[in-house]
Amino acid sequence: MSSEELLRLTGVARTVELPDGDDLHILTSVDLLVRRGDHVGIVGRSGTGKSTLLNLLGLLDRPTGGTLEWAGRNVTDISGRQAARIRGRDVGFVFQQFNLLPGRTALENVMAPLLYASGKEFWQRRRIAAAMLDQVGLGDRLDAMPQFLSGGEQQRIAIARALVRRPTVVLADEPTGALDVETGAMVMKLLDQATYESGAALITITHDQNVAALARRRFRLAEGRLHPLAEEAAV
Amino acid sequence: MRAAAARVATGLAASTVEAWQELRIHKLRVLLSLVGVAVAVASITATVAAGQIAKQMFTESYETEGRPAHISISAYDDRNGMPLSVERVRPAFQTVAERFGVTYASARISAFDIKATTAGSSKRVELMGVDPAYAAIHRVVVPQGRWLEESDKESLSPALVVDETFLKKLGLQGTPLPTSVDLRGQGMSVTATIVGVTSMRGYGTPRAFMLADSLVHWQTGAPTDAGYEMWVPVEGADELAGEINAAMRAELPGLQVDAYRDDYMAWGGEDPIGPIKWVIIGIAGIILLLGALSLLNIALVTIQQRIREIGIRRSFGATTGRVFFSVMMESVVATVVAGLVGVLLAVAAVKNPLVEKYVLQGIDDVPPFPLSAAFLGLAVALAVGALAGILPAMIAARVKIIDAIRF
Numbered sequence: 287m288s289s290e291e292l293l294r295l296t297g298v299a300r301t302v303e304l305p306d307g308d309d310l311h312i313l314t315s316v317d318l319l320v321r322r323g324d325h326v327g328i329v330g331r332s333g334t335g336k337s338t339l340l341n342l343l344g345l346l347d348r349p350t351g352g353t354l355e356w357a358g359r360n361v362t363d364i365s366g367r368q369a370a371r372i373r374g375r376d377v378g379f380v381f382q383q384f385n386l387l388p389g390r391t392a393l394e395n396v397m398a399p400l401l402y403a404s405g406k407e408f409w410q411r412r413r414i415a416a417a418m419l420d421q422v423g424l425g426d427r428l429d430a431m432p433q434f435l436s437g438g439e440q441q442r443i444a445i446a447r448a449l450v451r452r453p454t455v456v457l458a459d460e461p462t463g464a465l466d467v468e469t470g471a472m473v474m475k476l477l478d479q480a481t482y483e484s485g486a487a488l489i490t491i492t493h494d495q496n497v498a499a500l501a502r503r504r505f506r507l508a509e510g511r512l513h514p515l516a517e518e519a520a521v
Numbered sequence: 522m523r524a525a526a527a528r529v530a531t532g533l534a535a536s537t538v539e540a541w542q543e544l545r546i547h548k549l550r551v552l553l554s555l556v557g558v559a560v561a562v563a564s565i566t567a568t569v570a571a572g573q574i575a576k577q578m579f580t581e582s583y584e585t586e587g588r589p590a591h592i593s594i595s596a597y598d599d600r601n602g603m604p605l606s607v608e609r610v611r612p613a614f615q616t617v618a619e620r621f622g623v624t625y626a627s628a629r630i631s632a633f634d635i636k637a638t639t640a641g642s643s644k645r646v647e648l649m650g651v652d653p654a655y656a657a658i659h660r661v662v663v664p665q666g667r668w669l670e671e672s673d674k675e676s677l678s679p680a681l682v683v684d685e686t687f688l689k690k691l692g693l694q695g696t697p698l699p700t701s702v703d704l705r706g707q708g709m710s711v712t713a714t715i716v717g718v719t720s721m722r723g724y725g726t727p728r729a730f731m732l733a734d735s736l737v738h739w740q741t742g743a744p745t746d747a748g749y750e751m752w753v754p755v756e757g758a759d760e761l762a763g764e765i766n767a768a769m770r771a772e773l774p775g776l777q778v779d780a781y782r783d784d785y786m787a788w789g790g791e792d793p794i795g796p797i798k799w800v801i802i803g804i805a806g807i808i809l810l811l812g813a814l815s816l817l818n819i820a821l822v823t824i825q826q827r828i829r830e831i832g833i834r835r836s837f838g839a840t841t842g843r844v845f846f847s848v849m850m851e852s853v854v855a856t857v858v859a860g861l862v863g864v865l866l867a868v869a870a871v872k873n874p875l876v877e878k879y880v881l882q883g884i885d886d887v888p889p890f891p892l893s894a895a896f897l898g899l900a901v902a903l904a905v906g907a908l909a910g911i912l913p914a915m916i917a918a919r920v921k922i923i924d925a926i927r928f
Contacts, residue, residue, distance in 0.1 A: 346926075385829065389546035
C-alpha cells in the first residue's frame, strides 16, 4: 500500500464557549499523520473529545487552533461549500447508530451519497450501489427495509454506504457500539478488510479496547492530546 | 463551462430524485395536504379557461354586429318619422366619410320579400346591399370564393355572397362557384352570380349580400330601409361620432340624423363574465391559500423530525444550498404534480361532452381549451410550492450538522 499522505493535524485545538462565558478546551494540541491504507484506532473515555476530533477530521467542524491538511492542502479555514465537496468525495462516515435513512431500502440508502456525485457516479448509482452491497454480503437484500434487518446487517449497509464513493478516509465513530460482541467483531473485520481493499485509510474512534486493538496504529485521547499506544513498525 | 453545466444538470436531477423519494415515502401526508392545492388549481384554471372561451365566443359573436369602434348612422324626416331614400342620404354619407378620412364605411340597405330560385328550389331570402368595407367592419370570413369588390358594380349579373344556409336551402351545396341564382320580388328581377360563401352563422333564413350600388341599380323604386356604418379607431370614437352627426346634419339640412357608437365595448360588454369570474377566482385563491398553509404546516412539522436525516445528508457532502434546494423541491414537485392533476380536472370539467351539450348549447364551434389557462394553473401551483417550501428549506439549511447527526 502506498504511503501517500492523506491527513495531517498539527497542534489542532478546539475550544468552545460555555453559556457562562468561560472557555472549554476540548482539544488542546492534537498531532496526527494519516497515510493511505492506515488503520488508526483512537480510544478514550467519554467526554475526552473523541467525537469532536472525528468532526474535525471529517470537516464537519473547524479547529480553533493549529492546522489541518488534506492531501497536503491546508483546509483549516476553507468554506463550507469546499468542505462539503471534500467530504462528499473523500470521506466516508460509519456511525454508532448506523444512521440509515428511514423509509428507504438498503439499496436506496447506499445510493444516497451518489446523489451528491456527478457524471457516471450519479447516473449509474443503482449499479454501483448494488455492487457495493454485494461486496458486504447483502447482494440478496437490496430491497429490504433496514428496520427489518438485524443490527449487524444494518451496520453492513452503513459500511457499504460509507465506501460507495470510494473515499480516501473512512471515519468510524463507535462502529460496534450498538452491536453484540460477536457481531461487532464480524463488522469490524469487514470494515477493516473493505477499507483496506479500497485503499482508504480507516480511523476508528472507540472506547472499546478490543475494537481499537484491530488498528495497526493506536492512540489514546486524553487531556486534549493524542498519546501513541503502540505502532506497527512498518505502516 | 461544460463541466459546470453538467454539474448543475446533475444537481437538479439529483434534487428532483431526492424530492420524489421523500414524497413517495410520505405519500399519505403529501396526498392529504395536496388535495386543497389540486382543487384550487382546478378551480382557477377552469374559471379562467371558461372565461376565456366565453369571452372569445362573445367577442366573435359581438364583432359580427360591428367591430369596435362601430358608428351607426341613420337619417329620417323629423316631421313624419319616415326614413329617407337611399339616393338622398347615401351621397351625404359618402361625402362625410371621405371628409373624415374613414377607410371603412358601408351602407346597409335591406331588401325584403326577395325570392331566390335555382333549378331545384325556391326560397325567401334576406338580401342586403353593402359596400366592400362591410366585410372588414363585421369580420366576415369567406372560406369559399371571395367577398364583394368595387369592380363588381360593373357586372351585368350582380355579384352575390351568400351564407351556408342559403346554399343548403337552395340545394347548391357542392356546386362550384361562380354559379347563378334568380332573384325576384319588390321590383327586382335579375340573375345574380354567387361569387363567395361566408361562414357567418345565420338564424335559419338564407342570407345574401350584394353591392349597394347593384341593389340600388336593380331594384326599381328607391329602397328606403337603409342604415350606414363606419369602423373607426376606438380612441376618440365618441367625439368622432358627435362630429360626424353634426357633419351629416349639415349635409342634410332640416332632417334628423343620429350617429352613435353601438359596438359591444361602448356598452361595457368587454368581459361578459367578468364579475362572476373574479368571485370564483377569489374563492379559489382562498382555497389555494388554505391548501398552501396546510402544506406549509405539515412541512414544518416534518422538517423537525428530519433533522438527523439532513445531518446524514450533509455528511455525504450535501452543501447548505443543496439542502435548501432539495427541501424546497419537495414542495415544488408535490404542488406541480397536484397542479397537473388540477389542470387535468379543469380540462375534463370544461371540455366535458355534457357541459358542451347542456351549458354551451347552440354553439356550433366551441373554442379549444386555452393553453394560457393551463399554464396559469401550473404557474400558480409552482408558485405555491415555492412559497410553501421556502420556510422549511430555510430551517433545513440552518441545521447544525454536528448536532443533527447526534439528534
